[in-house]
Amino acid sequence: MRISSFIFGDPLKTENLEFEKLTKFKALAIFSADVLSSVTYATEEILLALGAIAAYSFSLSIAGIIVGLLIVISISYWQTISAYSTEGDAFTVAHQNLGEFLGLISASALLIDYVLTVAVSLSAGIHVIVSAFPYLSNYNVSLCLIALLFITISNLRGSKELAAVLSRPTYCFIGIIFLMILCGFFMETPYLEIPMIPYNTSNALVFVITLRAFASGCCALTGIESIASGVASFKYPQYKNAQITLAAMVVILSILFLGITFLANKYAIIPNNEEAVISQIARYVFGAGFMYYCVQIICATILLTAASASFSGFPGLAYTLAKRKYIPTRFANLGDRLAFSNGIIVLSIMAMLIIIMFKGDSHALIPLYSLGVFISYTLSQAGMVKYWAVNRGENWPIKVAVNAIGAILTFLTLLIIMESKFLNGAWIVAILVPILFCLFKKINRRYEATNVELDLKRGRLGNLIQPLKNTKPKVVIPISRIHKGTLSALRFAASLSEDVTAVVINVDEREVNRLKLTWKAMNFSMPLAILKSPYRSLVNPFLDFLHEQDERESERGKTIVVMPSFVPGKFWQNILHNQTATILKTALLYKKRKSEQTRIIVEIPYQMKIQE
């Protein structure tokens, strides 16, 4: 207990669960970490894709197009915010407007996306660190996992302390990158030869590569919707503040993204495996001194912050899904520290597996990343189109048009990403989304079936729980040896009914004979039945005996089983004992059963002294 308190903090009372409303300044810091952090790797992804034909000079135009798309998507979300002021996440919007099917598809895409955000951000963060300290390059995966562990624990401690710290890296990051862009912009540079597209490259190839670079760069657009899903946490007037914050975020993102891409062009930077592009730029601008290391460390910090953002997004969505019974309801339980511990732990394990599978290589992960994001963008925009068309309101045709344009553009982008990234890993997401969907549906159907079966017809049911005084139950008590533990069980059985049969299963002839002698010597009044067990099974002879008893006098109800059980001093000591009671109970509940039976099982645990 004390160790867990030290690591995770003391438990918090439920009444402490009140959300501090965020100012625009704080909200920008918290919600934009995810989006802004992507500028540390988006330019690099574009350059990597263009590398196939050395068309590095295209990068700035592609970044421009992506910024255009960013603006369109943001305007669409601007509208979403005004309509859904509490929870504007893609799942809610799609579920309410487009129905369960598309809602769950977007939920699947979002869940996958949260996991990938953690994996990509951590991998990219460690890549930046390794660029600055190359001798760490062999510990890539281990460093990712250590960072993951750190983030998981701090999120399990609860989000409040975290939020206080989170605003710092974002503004540091904005500041230092802005400074870098300014310095780089005005710095004189020696003439650098930019590699040229080979002379004989076909136009078709150029086109394909450009599309691919665009698809790669779209990872800069992930996380825009975080503000829309968090409107509830803004200060009043909530939706106005959220919209202003969104606008600020878009402006900052555009400047940073275009600026970095511009500098990459200016310094003719070519991506390589050893050093991240952002690190190369910083080295050109600031030289390999103090400022350079500042940039690297701040970049790594904002990437960790971005990973941490998923740790509130994923459990939040899981909570919503659990409340609607699409995933096990335990995801809706608040933990000791008022954080949804189950969601946090599942997210952490998934991210860990992915980091290990992809060996912490962010380049390998990014193709998987954007697909899910654009599925949920498209569905969210399409949902908004439906929303305006149904609910109308002021200027609704314009609003329909804006969201429709958003939906069409994000859908086109989705197709481009599908085309250019499918074989590079996006197929994994394309397979996972329907699998998750089926799982959600199956779980939901189970819960509904359960509810239907358990439900009581309404009305005054008080008379249903009259005591069962008239029927005299039959009681069976399985024993194997007579000791203090069995004795108290026999005593309780005798007080339950006058028709008690002790039962022993004959697995070892000698022990049964010994028991018979003791039974006689002790002069017990109840009969002792000895069950044959030619195959040494404890379970089957006992179940058969019970069924036979039940059938013989069915009007007296199910035979009650009184089970003497044995509880050792410490939990691990269970390994020393044969767990007969547990085995019999599990078999009673799950084996050879007919549906809807209720057999009363009385457990009389004998608790051993705690020794050693």
Added chain:
Amino acid sequence: MRISSFIFGDPLKTENLEFEKLTKFKALAIFSADVLSSVTYATEEILLALGAIAAYSFSLSIAGIIVGLLIVISISYWQTISAYSTEGDAFTVAHQNLGEFLGLISASALLIDYVLTVAVSLSAGIHVIVSAFPYLSNYNVSLCLIALLFITISNLRGSKELAAVLSRPTYCFIGIIFLMILCGFFMETPYLEIPMIPYNTSNALVFVITLRAFASGCCALTGIESIASGVASFKYPQYKNAQITLAAMVVILSILFLGITFLANKYAIIPNNEEAVISQIARYVFGAGFMYYCVQIICATILLTAASASFSGFPGLAYTLAKRKYIPTRFANLGDRLAFSNGIIVLSIMAMLIIIMFKGDSHALIPLYSLGVFISYTLSQAGMVKYWAVNRGENWPIKVAVNAIGAILTFLTLLIIMESKFLNGAWIVAILVPILFCLFKKINRRYEATNVELDLKRGRLGNLIQPLKNTKPKVVIPISRIHKGTLSALRFAASLSEDVTAVVINVDEREVNRLKLTWKAMNFSMPLAILKSPYRSLVNPFLDFLHEQDERESERGKTIVVMPSFVPGKFWQNILHNQTATILKTALLYKKRKSEQTRIIVEIPYQMKIQE
């Protein structure tokens, strides 16, 4: 069930448990597989050790010394057989004559030894196969694990069918190796230059290397005691037959071991990583044709057979230890197929781990191997010395002398092995033996403490189980919602006592309010207690409530807990439900407990229909 029947065979009746008595011919085949199989790698181990100073020519003399040691040990065991005609294994002999401490030490050594026999035999077997089919060399570990799986399953099917098959490879092996030695002996060979010891090698180094080679070669002596531990399975006159079989085994082993070492010298064979020595010899003698592959396959088969032998030895020893309560008693349970399944499974898992850890490299494993064997040899011989000194009988001074010489020689060998192999891995065994010893002692003490606590004072106890009619028990029933399942629990609680309190733990304010309304609407007569849970724990408020109840009117006995529980259609569906009943029950049994309390827990499981 049908799948398990197909793989493991149908269950067998206990009455089929009768051991067929073995003829000398069959017994030799079964008991000597382990010993004889070691000639496939013992010569190689000697040559490898000698390789350090290229003193390959010493190998034949070293083999001669080992054969001398073999004869001494066998004569000692000859005497053991006449004294212990049912179970002459090292544990029994040491335990009875030298006391618990040395008995358990030898049991630890033996258990480790069985695990290593499996790992070494499989690795060596696969090494032989890979020598013949070099393109399999990358699948080394996988092949070992497949073979292990095969052996495990066939042993879980029971030993009878197995024994019938086992006699064949042994005689094939003896035949083909004998033939190979004969052919090799009479074959003309071109002059081969045997590498010479470098001129400037110091005598001290030569001495050390020779000792080391001797220690390595001692792996040929593992498994001699198998006949002594299996005397009970011989035909009458048991001990005579066992002695004759032992003598035959020693003669055959000596011939094969010396013959192979002679051929290795004749062909100037130098061990290498790619091809086993036995494979090199076979290639020289028979050429790379049909006979060569026969030798390889038969060698691999006898090694598998040797591994399989441990699968009756280990569970047998585990049975003996479990009966004396040194390890969990479940190791004494016979499985479905009359094999000690628990022992077989544990052995298989341990062997698997070791094969994976050592990457299936028999050279790395052998240093660990001989140490345990010689610990048990030494203790067994020493035990026999004590036995003769105490029990006397005909010619007892001579018998004391023979076993004493055996004990001294095996002890000296043990010291040599310790000295030369300690750093190569024998230290692992040297650490494991005391750990196992402490474990055995600890488990034994727990069982004894349990027995003392549970034991009843003898006498007529019939009056102890009079029904508890006078006291009216308090009953508490935790609920969270009212549905069909809780209803039957409430009904049973009402029939148990008139003092029933339903309890709900306030984790979610809204749900509790809903429950209160339903409770009122349904007009239940019993009170509903609402427990505060500021930290959202289900366990602590409930336990506190119970303790308070218990203390208020302690003369009325412990409060009975009636627990409605929920059993889904299939076991995996438990993941969908919150397991509140299980959590509460586990907490009741293990948390905040005072010793020796017996709280009656009544479980009323509601079993869902089986759907889908």
